[in-house]
Amino acid sequence: MTGYQVLARRWRPQRFDDLVGQDVVVRTLRNALQSKQIAHAYLFSGLRGVGKTTVARLLAKALNCEKGPTSEPCGECVSCREIAAGSSLDVLEMDAASTRGIDDVRELRDVVRNLPIRDRYRVVILDEAHQLTKDAFAALLKILEEPPAHVIFILASTEKDKFPATILSRCLQIDFRPIPADLVAARLAHIAEKEAFELTFGAAQLIARATEGSLRDALSLLDRVRAFAGEMVDENAVAEVIGLPPFETVLALWQALESGNVAAALSLARAEEQSGRDAGALYEQLVQLLHALLLLATDPQVPTAFPATHRSALVESAVRLGSPLLLRLLTLALEGKGLVASADRVGVAVAVAVGRLALWPRLQRVEALLAGEPVSAVPPPSSSSSASVTAPPPSTPLSLGGRLAAALEAMGAHLLAGRVGSVREARLEGETLVLCCGALPAATRKSLREATDQLSAAAHQARLASRVQVDENGSPTQVRDQGLRTRVESDEDVKRVLEVFGGRLGSVEEKP
Ligand SMILES: [Zn+2]
Structure with a gap:
């Protein structure tokens, strides 16, 4: 033997x-x-x-x-x-x-x-x-x-x-830097070819992303999946071994969100938790799916980590929604990751994050309303201030923090991307990108502080800045905004908008 x-x-x-x-x-x-x-x-x-x-x-x-x-x-x-x-x-x-x-x-x-x-x-x-x-x-x-x-x-x-x-x-x-997921996946594919067993592109990607830049972990996970699946390693075998939801569940959740069906989305998230799997993993897969959709919206040929059988449905979805909207959904989803990563009760945090995503068609209407466009049944606000409810307004490009989170996501640093996603404010000081973290929980601040090197590498790679600094004091803008925020919060029209749509006040800013 x-x-x-x-x-x-x-x-x-x-x-x-x-x-x-x-x-x-x-x-x-x-x-x-x-x-x-x-x-x-x-x-x-x-x-x-x-x-x-x-x-x-x-x-x-x-x-x-x-x-x-x-x-x-x-x-x-x-x-x-x-x-x-x-x-x-x-x-x-x-x-x-x-x-x-x-x-x-x-x-x-x-x-x-x-x-x-x-x-x-x-x-x-x-x-x-x-x-x-x-x-x-x-x-x-x-x-x-x-x-x-x-x-x-x-x-x-x-x-x-x-x-x-x-x-x-x-x-x-x-x-030594974490190894980019694409390089890990390529190495896995090379080894599978030499060892003469079948490894689908999506399976290699899933393994690479699940092991966050560690080639040794990726190879030992591949050993485990092979022991389970034999000579044909595909996405579902990987998902099964690492306790991810089957792709059909992720797709069903996305379809519920896409159609704005809050009840269906929440019940899928709850069912996942009740099945004994990690609801956080379902959410993570949803974020990956949104990222894949965003890539597909700009290039329908781009390979994705999801099963080839569903590709045409995903491409259709991506093209219909378009990259600006998908970018905003991904930003919103990344903010939710921060919530899920730092929550004691993951199931509840996932429900909140999924619920917010499911409300996106309404958020769109609130944004249109706040931008002064006519929306039936709700009177436009008369306030001279603009308020955005949870998502950035349509004309705003992705924030600095959002771009950094997206860069980290692309590097496979999912947890860190989630934490950066929860940063509300970031500014450029020369070549330094300063993350204002004063309002975040101590544990999140600590994780960000300890990852400064990795953050800087991502910022550099995304051509955002040469380095990243974590500022743990309250930001000047937060202090300045406080007065404005109080004014906006007490505005009758804003109150009514929030009441009707069940939203919450995100950031507040003065229009020039
Ligand atoms: Zn020698």
Whole structure:
């Protein structure tokens, strides 16, 4: 009986060229190797499963290859082969999560005191290095202060901010980015082809999006789906394994929303919760569907993560609604994600978010009304102020925050997109996009603050700004708007509009 080797292991890149989505990392290391600028300590940071340990082993090979140090390790010499197999005596892999005490670091000191047994360097790969104790960090610092010439440390970590500054300053820091969903999906498709099993485009996309930029997680999910579905991996098999609703449910929900049928939409959301599945997952799929519709509205040929059998219905829907309206619905849906992500009772939050989306035909009428266009049965407001009810007015392009959320969504960072979607106000200060987060719950503010790097990367990619800053004070506009808001809230016509349509006051602004 032959054992099954998991895909992540079998397809672990053995050459720098095989790495997916880490071009900057690879170029940096290759340049360093070519110019023999080799640091004594490296810190590889980034999300789990994006290639840190893989690159650490490749770097060890590059340093110890018989033909090295080289930017292209041969992969064939004894040293290269032993490192690939994890059996090289000169390359030590330690997991700080399990060996975090001072004794292990003393052990480490003894190990680094000895010369390499056969190769050029002793390479110490310390995984999850942020989990070292304070004492262990102190001992490591002692080593790094006067590193022996034959020792190279490679620290890998998902939490760079937990390292003492003294350690950071002695490491060459290399940041690993989350791998874009499209690259992960393409890699899955490539592997499926080589392994000769069927993987639909939509299934690869679903797996890539569900695992948020981690290739290792994507491969292990693919292992699980294969174990369940055999040689034919399609969207429904993936959905079943990860507990997503069947696509038919997502489509039914969308059809209820499209026709403005609030009762049907809410009852679908409730049924999903009662079935024991996660209602939040249904909502997430709905957001993905809206995103797909938006893409289809601009290009009916674009591939989507949904089953091919429903494609023509989706294209028809997308073309009929058009991209401006779909953009607004997606913005509204992303705001709902913020609500769902931060809610204690997910079912209730999903009901509210779905209910708001289902009201969109009425919101359209309120907007028309507020813009001064005649709408039957309700008198136009006489206030000189304009108020928008939950959705931005038709002439307003997507807000800065909305564009950033859309960029994150496109990168596969769904949770973060939801959080940015709940930011009410954003402004540009030179090259910096400032998110005004004063009004958000503390937990959301913290998550946003901790994701500043990722936010900046998304803003940069979407050509919005060079960096993002999270401002946690109350915004000047909020303070200024307060008076105006009170005035609008007490306006009889506005009151009546809100009463008739069951809406709520979103943002308030003065017309110039
Ligand atoms: Zn070699």
